[in-house]
Amino acid sequence: MVFPNNFERSILCCIFSDRAIPSSNIDLHYAHCSRNLEKCKVCGDMVPKKYAEEHFLSTHAPVSCSLCSETMEPEILAVHKGENCPRRIVTCEYCEFPLPAIDLFEHQEVCGNRTELCHLCRRYIRLRERIDHENRCNGVPNITAESSRNTREAERARAARRRPRHEFSPKRLLFTIAITGIAILFGSLYFQRKPGNNEMH
Numbered sequence: 659m660v661f662p663n664n665f666e667r668s669i670l671c672c673i674f675s676d677r678a679i680p681s682s683n684i685d686l687h688y689a690h691c692s693r694n695l696e697k698c699k700v701c702g703d704m705v706p707k708k709y710a711e712e713h714f715l716s717t718h719a720p721v722s723c724s725l726c727s728e729t730m731e732p733e734i735l736a737v738h739k740g741e742n743c744p745r746r747i748v749t750c751e752y753c754e755f756p757l758p759a760i761d762l763f764e765h766q767e768v769c770g771n772r773t774e775l776c777h778l779c780r781r782y783i784r785l786r787e788r789i790d791h792e793n794r795c796n797g798v799p800n801i802t803a804e805s806s807r808n809t810r811e812a813e814r815a816r817a818a819r820r821r822p823r824h825e826f827s828p829k830r831l832l833f834t835i836a837i838t839g840i841a842i843l844f845g846s847l848y849f850q851r852k853p854g855n856n857e858m859h
Contacts, residue, residue, distance in 0.1 A: 752785040 670684045672691055679687045695704045700718040720729045723738055725745035730738055739746060744760040752769040770786030778797040 668681045669678050670681050672679050672684070672687055691704075694706055696707045696710045697704055698710070698713060698718075700714070703713075705713045717732065719732070721732050721735055722729050723735065723743055723745075725739065725743050728738070728743075745758050747756050748759045748762050749756050750762065750765055750769055752766060752772070755765070755769075757765055766786075770784065772785050773782040774785060774788065775781070776783050776791060776795060778795050783791045
């Protein structure tokens with residue numbers, strides 16, 4: 659602000675409030691400011707003495723992260739929660755499952771090793787290699803993998819045919835019941851006769 663020369667000499671800047679004060683009132687203004695204002699030890703701002711504690715608590719007092727309970731200055735809390743907090747929720751790049759950042763590495767180690775079928779070349783590709791594979795895949799089926807898969811399926815079918823069938827037949831069931839009944843009958847006769855033999859002796 660540009661003042662005329664005579665006006666410039668009559669205006670002074672208050673060291674407390676940083677306001678332009680006429681020189682005739684500066685002593686009175688200084689006395690008022692020194693009584694009512696206080697310089698914040700953290701940011702250097704002049705704040706009313708009655709609000710000094712409130713200013714410190716709302717602006718500079720350490721705060722705890724609601725996710726991980728770590729204590730920090732308020733001005734870095736937002737950055738901490740968005741980028742650094744180990745408990746912030748992040749998403750797995752393979753399955754898009756949301757989980758705490760601290761568990762992401764272990765989860766992706768397992769998740770990235772899962773396989774999915776490439777519909778172009780008919781090969782199973784690990785999820786962690788999917789993007790590279792899609793860039794390189796020429797769509798030619800893997801004949802070795804296809805033939806070995808077909809061989810395995812044919813072997814399974816032959817083994818299933820060779821396996822004896824355990825068919826349920828009513829005749830077989832009746833025969834089993836009859837044999838069991840006879841065995842029980844002979845067993846009970848044998849145990850009934852045994853005490854009689856002891857009496858004869």
